[in-house]
Amino acid sequence: MASTTFTIRLKGQPDKNRPDFVKITMIIYKDPYPRVPKVLPITGLYKNWDQKTQRFRPRTDNATALNAMLAQKVEEFDIIGRTWDRQGVKWTPKQLSHYYDKPREILLRETVIPSVKKEYEEWIEELRKTEKMKNGHLVTCEPYAHSNESIL
Structure with a gap:
């Protein structure tokens, strides 16, 4: 079994549009690629965010629900990354960060x-x-098609 060679960390910063709230960014790192940030659609009060534990402080408003959502999001990406590692797929952090961006049907559909x-x-x-006008008469392009058919 391949060892996991990637890490997923959470970083919180004040949201520039709502400074009282935290904007949580998931950072995906895999050696030798650069770190790739992905903003998560989960937010809460900035004063309740603990940067060290990468979670909302316990016993604060909605901390249990928000931490559960964060854990679920990180686990979703972690499972995909570990699966790709196990299967020997060569992947980049950018590919992993965009895995859930497109509808599943598009991801699974084979491009022909x-x-x-x-x-x-x-x-x-x-x-x-195709028909065209030549000297006032309507003619087909059959001779031209026939001459091009010989190329095949």
């Missing part, structure tokens, strides 16, 4: 890139259907 040949065949089919 058509081949050049397929794109070229589709273009030739479009040419066959």
Whole structure:
């Protein structure tokens, strides 16, 4: 089993828009990559935030609920990072920080890139259907499509 080579820390700073509240940033670090910050959508009173324990002080307003949400968020990212390490996936902290940003369907959907040949065949089919005016007569582009078909 691969050892975990990354750390997830929480850092709290006063929110610039609401100075009484704390803006919590999750810092993901993996050697040799730079630290990647990710702002979490969890906030509380700044005076209740304990930077040393990276949690809200116990016996303050909503401390239990806020600390549970923080622990859940950190655990979600930690599980993905440990899974990738176990599977031998080469990943960066930036990839981990954006893992939950997109809907799951998009992440799981395989991106299909058509081949050049397929794109070229589709273009030739479009040419066959194209009609243009030439010397006052409506003509098809079949000869042009046929000459390009020989390239394949």
